[in-house]
Amino acid sequence: MIRVGILGATGAVGQTFVRLLDGHPTFEVAALAASERSAGKPYREACNWTQDHPMPEAVRDLTVLACEPGAMDVDLVFSGLDASVAGDVEKAFARAGVPVVSNARNHRMDPDVPLLVPEINPDHLALVHRQDWGAEGGFIVTNPNCSTVGLVVALKPLHDAFGVEAAHVVTMQALSGAGYPGVPSLDALGNVVPHIGGEEDKLATEPRKILGTLSDGAIAPAEVTISAQCNRVPVIDGHTECVSVRLAGAPSAAEVERVLREWQSPLAGRDLPTAPERPLVVVDGTGPQPRRHVHLGGGMTVTVGQIQDCPVLGVKFVVLSHNTVRGAAGGALLNAELLVADGLVRQRAAA
Amino acid sequence: MIRVGILGATGAVGQTFVRLLDGHPTFEVAALAASERSAGKPYREACNWTQDHPMPEAVRDLTVLACEPGAMDVDLVFSGLDASVAGDVEKAFARAGVPVVSNARNHRMDPDVPLLVPEINPDHLALVHRQDWGAEGGFIVTNPNCSTVGLVVALKPLHDAFGVEAAHVVTMQALSGAGYPGVPSLDALGNVVPHIGGEEDKLATEPRKILGTLSDGAIAPAEVTISAQCNRVPVIDGHTECVSVRLAGAPSAAEVERVLREWQSPLAGRDLPTAPERPLVVVDGTGPQPRRHVHLGGGMTVTVGQIQDCPVLGVKFVVLSHNTVRGAAGGALLNAELLVADGLVRQRAAA
């Protein structure tokens, strides 16, 4: 077993890590760390558990540690830290020789840090060899923003088949994406908030890196122009995105649908525990809908539907992904599983 | 007082007519009509009242009539009929010499029927003189679909100032737009349904007629390419629309905002009771939001916000309008007020 720690273990993302790691075949939760306010308390007391499944027995009595490399005897850390502190803390762990699999935004756009979606750009993982933190074994790998991941999973097959020139995206994002306490209920119930700070920028930039090409050890961003309008809607889990794309060669909606249906994930056959059987599924009828499709593949499958010709840009469709699983802790977990499968994580000697 | 009848008075739109006409300075509800199932009953019994204000005393004891011209002694009818019957019933009233102000979709695209938004295309009202139903005084006037009206109010100033070449629209539409019983709660609560039958077509075609030019007694549609993706979200009242536009001359977001803020309604000074002081308001901050802005101007004001440059199409923004007021009964009521102000409705002799 690989012994893992969770940074920011009491927060919303940290709790999802705890839940998804419960019963994991490879990873064992050996340490939980959080802010000074929580450190020293048993997890069950430090944590305002807000998951809809009960707290795993195995972690209830773990003492919450400080987010310091010296305090944690682990082979790898998952970071669910808030961006206000993640940057420095993650660097400290990398410098101490600990692999950091982070969900925070701080290092995503660093040139040598992979912004990884295992089914989309597994080759970008090679970037970790360029990271030099001064300690053997230490590096940082990130997963994209929760609204980015559904988009890139849907765009990747189209980019390979045709070339995506431009994408216009309107998101309808779930409340859980704002963490806890997050959005006040008086702003959420029966309402749409057409503004999410910083989100439109992430959607415009992250896909360019993820869909980019690795050559000579650096990533050349994909030449895709992206415009995003981001909205918060009263949904618990599941980001829905209305996407219109301008593709090279102007294929029809039918051709686009065929490409999406026939796409094969490069992870097929690699048997990573969290990888869904099908990372991308085209649904019929009135889908995709959060209440119907967000749990597909354990929350790791991205669903697409409503594929139609768009008289303005060419083709349009709707994408749905689970923002706290595929778009956060589950995505990071899959990243870690790829790291292990690729031999980049080793069991470290006990302290 | 003008004596009005309401066709489809027990339905969701009909009830909104009843509510908005309560205490109206010009119109007096003289007759309520509905399907055979309701005819003969007092309104309070025939109607499953679902408005959030109580049923006006004045209509509680009115006997519901059949939807036949002979049965109703009125100067004008409002039609909140379902599209499955509206087409023929409305024709019958026009043939009997009764002005019909309809919210139904059936006659909207008829060449001689105005698709009217008083602040946008009041001149289109001249089309009624081309209608020949064989009886003096009878004609049909329609208002657009609930998702169209917010869009055209926002596009009109831009079309006049720059010329709108293309518009991409993603709607997040309220549940009340589907009538009653409408959307099952298990499909609505905590969900997004990315499909509304027929809606995307209406959004693509109706604005072209409304923004079109009347010349030689016919309307030349505006040359605007529109692509729409329509979603149902768990909001009671208020359609929110994310709009991106390609404008001639490629003005900046700042120029677009200035034009929207400075636009003057052609109704200004005409003192129609239902006309809001400002039909179009640009809001700051995190608006427009259904829970904050949908009641502006008694539900007749369209609000716009989030005006930004769009790297794909040029400029983008968010529009909000009240779908059952501005987008249905209130819009029709304003149409009728314009008809009266223009001398097109007269008090008919009692039967």
Next chain:
Amino acid sequence: MIRVGILGATGAVGQTFVRLLDGHPTFEVAALAASERSAGKPYREACNWTQDHPMPEAVRDLTVLACEPGAMDVDLVFSGLDASVAGDVEKAFARAGVPVVSNARNHRMDPDVPLLVPEINPDHLALVHRQDWGAEGGFIVTNPNCSTVGLVVALKPLHDAFGVEAAHVVTMQALSGAGYPGVPSLDALGNVVPHIGGEEDKLATEPRKILGTLSDGAIAPAEVTISAQCNRVPVIDGHTECVSVRLAGAPSAAEVERVLREWQSPLAGRDLPTAPERPLVVVDGTGPQPRRHVHLGGGMTVTVGQIQDCPVLGVKFVVLSHNTVRGAAGGALLNAELLVADGLVRQRAAA
């Protein structure tokens, strides 16, 4: 005009005061006060306005003052202060000779402070003459907790007609009762929270004072045993309460319904601007429901329905009241109108 100030003007209750006072025939908002953080700013900037109607023009540019008597030249203050500060601030105003009409809980149970619902215990107002703050004209009047007021309006006719021996109350309370930001959306959407801190105690004690008898200048509490279970439900405005009562003489549900329907408010004929025509209305069918009945009487009418025999306690029914209008700012406003009508507020000389 009576010149009024609002303490805590930027909070949820304060904003409701501002909205309800807009266009009031007797009261003019002359001063807005809030915490030090807001003081000195124009109201439009200091306040995160969350009402569903726009901020009145008249207050947008008022400079927010500190909550100090010397800073405000007014004839009366409304207090929407948080309980953490209300106690001392309200005393300071009373000592300065300013009548305080408070929605805060701090002084509600003080022996000499009326806990006033004008239609229920207007005679309790006489208590103000027993208050001695050392300055002429200064006193404190309070209104009950938002969950108390609906209950006492329904119990009062029964207490007078039969005598209420015991009441069992289960509340389903709206989110707006928790203020802003209040309940996190992840706790509210699609959920019931069966605990509201301190609420059950208020419901058990406040009605005993309100239904109590004034004799020899003191209030003898009503001998009513009350048990409450309080729940938060995903409703914006409107507290629904399931009530079962044991009444002296064990009347039937039919008798109880007759008493409730025939009850006459002692305010009838006094023409207070905020008093609803009927403070208590019995509704038929599937009511009362927040979405159908909460706005009755401008939010000041309490509605009752589902009156049935209860095999355990005798009679049961359901009560609904608007928690931020009747249960907070509207209730306080009505209290102030009664004060003026009774000659207890005078126009003070300008400072």
Next chain:
Amino acid sequence: MIRVGILGATGAVGQTFVRLLDGHPTFEVAALAASERSAGKPYREACNWTQDHPMPEAVRDLTVLACEPGAMDVDLVFSGLDASVAGDVEKAFARAGVPVVSNARNHRMDPDVPLLVPEINPDHLALVHRQDWGAEGGFIVTNPNCSTVGLVVALKPLHDAFGVEAAHVVTMQALSGAGYPGVPSLDALGNVVPHIGGEEDKLATEPRKILGTLSDGAIAPAEVTISAQCNRVPVIDGHTECVSVRLAGAPSAAEVERVLREWQSPLAGRDLPTAPERPLVVVDGTGPQPRRHVHLGGGMTVTVGQIQDCPVLGVKFVVLSHNTVRGAAGGALLNAELLVADGLVRQRAAA
């Protein structure tokens, strides 16, 4: 494997049977039956699947049959039929020698039909031997109404320890309890509906049978007076109930809590697949809440919290149960597992 059929397989309860039976160790879905409208179609077409997990592959291509014993070659049927047809159809299967495990209300109060909750009254199963349908092996077993089951699981330990004399129950019931399409969203969103037809009667009568005593082959109902007020709230799954009880001997809340915490299910050690490890769990803090606790034990665990002294009746608490799992299909499934374990179901010869 026991080969089972599902009656009413396309409805909401039927779909939940399909979902819960997917991968069951003992039961194999051999036949799906529904109304004439659906019969003859593949299940994937006949069924508007509304579960939040995808339709199991194994049933997608099954041809839907008519609800007739001759058409189905199975060892047992689950009935998710609507009450309008369940009565006669279930009798027909029993007469044909097929065990019927029904969720419908029709036969629940029949003297010889067990109204079974395996952890509460497993001995009542003996009633099946008194049923005489004229064919060997045929009988009917029912599970209680979705709002009854949580209540009886909480009352049983108290009834055994003290004796329950009276119970007052206020429910806050989930939308899924009304089936599909069920409650219109305009009645559900942001609303409470304080009326559910017939529900209060079921809550007043069913627990008396379930908590009753079997002697001389007949059930003597428990002498418990129950009063219920039933409300629909905007929750997807999970009925919350506020319960106050009068217990013989007037124990304190602390004694009640101890009894509930220490209660042992009579199923312990019997290893039924659907039986939760703990059918009754007392939760701390602000629970039980639908969004936090409804999935405990796979939806089969009933949770209790907020245990307090009640000045009116003695002790009060809050109960939560999953209405479509424990309160419907899951409860029936557990009933069937007990039938198999007790040797009451046999593999029938193929037709």
